[in-house]
Amino acid sequence: MSRRRSPPLPSALRLLLAITSLLLPRSERSEWIGEWRAELYHIVGRGVSPRVCIGFALGAFPDALWIRRHSLRTGNWLESPRRCLAVLAVSAGLSVTLALLLPQIRQDIFPRTYDGAEDLAMMSPTPSVVGSEMKIPAAQYLTWSSHDQPESSQTAFYYPTTVQAQLGAYDASWRLGESTESIAALLKVWVADAVVEACRRNGVKPIILGRDAWRYDFGSDPNVVGHLLRISGRPALIVAVAPPAASDLPLQMDAWSLESDQAIHKLASERFAFGYMIAQLASGSGRGASHRRYRIEMFSDGGVRTSLYVIGLPSLAEYHRRIPTIDFLLSLFMTCLMLPAIFAVCLRTRLRTERLSVSMRNRGWTFLGAKIVLLLPMLYCGPLLIAHAAVATSRDSRYDLQTLITVCACLLAVFWIVDDQRQRCPLCLRTLTNPARVGERSRSLLSFSGIEYVCSEGHGLLHVPDYPTSWFASQRWLALDSSWRILFQNGR
Amino acid sequence: MAAEPKLSHTAALILQAVESGFIYGFSIMEVTGLPSGTVYPAMRRLERDRLIASRWEKQSVADSEGRPPRKYYKVTADGKSTLAAARKRYPLLARLAPTTEVEHA
Numbered sequence: 001m002s003r004r005r006s007p008p009l010p011s012a013l014r015l016l017l018a019i020t021s022l023l024l025p026r027s028e029r030s031e032w033i034g035e036w037r038a039e040l041y042h043i044v045g046r047g048v049s050p051r052v053c054i055g056f057a058l059g060a061f062p063d064a065l066w067i068r069r070h071s072l073r074t075g076n077w078l079e080s081p082r083r084c085l086a087v088l089a090v091s092a093g094l095s096v097t098l099a100l101l102l103p104q105i106r107q108d109i110f111p112r113t114y115d116g117a118e119d120l121a122m123m124s125p126t127p128s129v130v131g132s133e134m135k136i137p138a139a140q141y142l143t144w145s146s147h148d149q150p151e152s153s154q155t156a157f158y159y160p161t162t163v164q165a166q167l168g169a170y171d172a173s174w175r176l177g178e179s180t181e182s183i184a185a186l187l188k189v190w191v192a193d194a195v196v197e198a199c200r201r202n203g204v205k206p207i208i209l210g211r212d213a214w215r216y217d218f219g220s221d222p223n224v225v226g227h228l229l230r231i232s233g234r235p236a237l238i239v240a241v242a243p244p245a246a247s248d249l250p251l252q253m254d255a256w257s258l259e260s261d262q263a264i265h266k267l268a269s270e271r272f273a274f275g276y277m278i279a280q281l282a283s284g285s286g287r288g289a290s291h292r293r294y295r296i297e298m299f300s301d302g303g304v305r306t307s308l309y310v311i312g313l314p315s316l317a318e319y320h321r322r323i324p325t326i327d328f329l330l331s332l333f334m335t336c337l338m339l340p341a342i343f344a345v346c347l348r349t350r351l352r353t354e355r356l357s358v359s360m361r362n363r364g365w366t367f368l369g370a371k372i373v374l375l376l377p378m379l380y381c382g383p384l385l386i387a388h389a390a391v392a393t394s395r396d397s398r399y400d401l402q403t404l405i406t407v408c409a410c411l412l413a414v415f416w417i418v419d420d421q422r423q424r425c426p427l428c429l430r431t432l433t434n435p436a437r438v439g440e441r442s443r444s445l446l447s448f449s450g451i452e453y454v455c456s457e458g459h460g461l462l463h464v465p466d467y468p469t470s471w472f473a474s475q476r477w478l479a480l481d482s483s484w485r486i487l488f489q490n491g492r
Numbered sequence: 493m494a495a496e497p498k499l500s501h502t503a504a505l506i507l508q509a510v511e512s513g514f515i516y517g518f519s520i521m522e523v524t525g526l527p528s529g530t531v532y533p534a535m536r537r538l539e540r541d542r543l544i545a546s547r548w549e550k551q552s553v554a555d556s557e558g559r560p561p562r563k564y565y566k567v568t569a570d571g572k573s574t575l576a577a578a579r580k581r582y583p584l585l586a587r588l589a590p591t592t593e594v595e596h597a
Contacts, residue, residue, distance in 0.1 A: 031563075034548075034560070034561075034563070035517070035562075035563040037560060038559075038560040038561060038562045038563065039516065039517050039518045039562065041559060041560050042516075042518060042559070042562070043518055045559075055527060055528070056518070056521070056528045057528075058528075058529065059527055059528025059529035059530075059531070059532060060528070060529075060532075061529070062529040062530075062532075062533055063528070063529065063532035063533050063536065066532075066533035066536055066537075067536060070536070070540065
């Protein structure tokens with residue numbers, strides 16, 4: 001006798017029933033699935049249409065949910081402490097994996113500087129790292145660059161302006177740095193001289209696109225180089241895209257235009273043309289990247305001595321870069337400050353004060369600690385993912401949104417952690433079930449009024465008063481001895 | 493004496509169907525025209541309230557016919573009195589015709 005393969009539809013429906021049965025407590029699963037499979041067998045045997053079969057099988061879902069809701073053993077899907085930790089661990093793993101798989105989030109979490117960035121420094125008239133205080137006059141840059149300086153091998157200057165970039169479908173307000181040509185070399189991007197010359201001949205402004213503008217305004221288009229656009233009405237050609245760490249430079253430029261020497265000299269003739277000077281530190285200067293900030297002396301043509309501060313780009317980045325981890329830690333700190341308010345307002349009654357053995361206390365604290373540890377990755381990566389999905393245009397807005405979400409999520413998490421912990425049996429750490437109202441609020445002066453929960457294993461009862469009174473201020477745990485367990489065996 | 497539970501029309505219809513001899517889930521669906529997602533949870537509720545009781549068909553009977561055993565339902569004594577009260581409330585329930593469906597006990 002040849003073996004016949006079962007038709008695909010009944011097999012799929014049997015699989016659906018098997019999956020649905022996972023909603024049920026293990027003790028009721030086999031009987032439930034046996035009944036549904038037997039009925040399905042008869043329905044298929046009667047040759048009814050596939051639509052009827054599918055409709056019948058889909059009805060298993062509300063049935064399973066009903067049993068689940070009314071089962072003694074499944075008051076809460078996180079009832080079991082092991083399942084609770086397993087769900088938290090899986091969720092934490094998923095959120096971390098998803099965050100690390102997305103390159104933009106990975107770059108935010110683990111910011112990296114580009115090769116050679118350790119040799120770059122900002123030349124500032126003050127030791128301050130505040131962007132506006134690091135500006136120097138264009139004339140001072142020209143004086144520096146016209147003399148041999150032992151400190152630096154190459155320098156660049158850019159003058160920040162705000163321009164309107166016409167990007168086809170829409171206009172964007174960009175921060176443009178009108179720069180010397182040498183900025184390309186300092187940003188470690190290669191731009192052919194012939195291209196720059198051709199641009200100038202045709203009245204086109206050659207620009208190096210900033211990383212964020214490339215990502216958000218051009219959708220990370222790999223063929224963006226050669227794209228023609230208009231900046232404040234003038235044609236401009238994208239000749240390169242800056243590396244990610246270029247956003248560590250002051251003011252986070254959206255683009256740098258490569259200006260001719262004449263344009264820079266024209267800037268220098270203006271009294272208030274203040275901009276930023278970048279220098280590549282000379283290898284023989286004896287000072288490496290480890291020197292974060294130091295002062296040097298320079299002499300102008302008239303023999304006037306001027307002080308300049310050299311501020312290494314990596315150290316500057318540390319001050320200016322918003323790292324999600326720092327924002328996250330700040331959010332956690334703010335949440336900690338709010339904890340007393342949470343306990344006072346949300347939790348209504350004081351924490352339980354029953355005397356427990358050391359091992360039970362340790363078990364409870366371990367479970368509490370595990371929940372916190374497993375929630376932290378979710379609280380870190382979840383807001384990052386949401387902020388990246390919601391805000392794609394501005395890094396600062398994204399970070400602001402992430403901080404806001406993190407604070408809200410931390411508050412909710414703290415509330416859940418404490419509330420969940422309070423409603424667990426101290427012995428088995430299962431969530432207490434079957435809440436029952438006891439007493440009347442109008443008689444709380446004479447008797448207990450509140451909710452009574454029971455441990456489904458029969459370990460005891462938890463009495464939660466509706467509101468704290470002088471004689472019943474906190475939740476009370478009433479332990480039941482083993483003679484009570486027989487009443488709870490049906491629930492197993 | 494405890495008050496008899498008041499049944500919804502759907503629950504009363506299902507109880508009447510079981511009383512009429514439609515003792516399997518799918519046959520109840522067929523005769524009442526209700527979907528499985530309504531019939532089964534309602535039967536769970538009726539069973540919880542002890543208005544119907546379920547039993548598994550004997551494995552030997554099912555094996556002899558080469559099919560899985562089915563679970564069948566029958567109305568309990570409490571269920572009969574509740575159904576009688578429901579019939580007064582929903583007179584059209586009595587129109588549900590009895591069947592010849594046979595239980596393989």
